[in-house]
Amino acid sequence: MSAERDSCTAMRERIHELFDGDDPLTLPADVVQHLEICPACAQMHADLARLRDLLRHAPAEPLPARTLDAVWAATTGTRRTRRRSSRPR
Numbered sequence: 773m774s775a776e777r778d779s780c781t782a783m784r785e786r787i788h789e790l791f792d793g794d795d796p797l798t799l800p801a802d803v804v805q806h807l808e809i810c811p812a813c814a815q816m817h818a819d820l821a822r823l824r825d826l827l828r829h830a831p832a833e834p835l836p837a838r839t840l841d842a843v844w845a846a847t848t849g850t851r852r853t854r855r856r857s858s859r860p861r
């Protein structure tokens with residue numbers, strides 16, 4: 773059903789936003805519920821979590837945004853246009 777697909781797309785956007793934020797480990801209840809019933813989104817979340825973990829332990833290199841963009845493009849088929857410029861570091 774397309775409604776299910778729409779819900780996944782919206783959910784993935786929200787998950788990406790969470791990972792763009794300061795506290796990606798705190799998931800809203802509705803996101804948690806979706807991850808429990810949707811293996812595809814749960815897998816994406818796991819991939820992002822692992823990626824984030826890798827980056828956190830890696831030397832400080834300025835590539836997270838680019839890497840997240842790649843994941844974003846691969847998982848949603850869209851490009852992020854928000855918050856391109858102001859990313860304090």
Ligand SMILES: [Zn+2]
Pocket residue numbers: 779780781783806810812813814
């Ligand atoms: Zn889903």
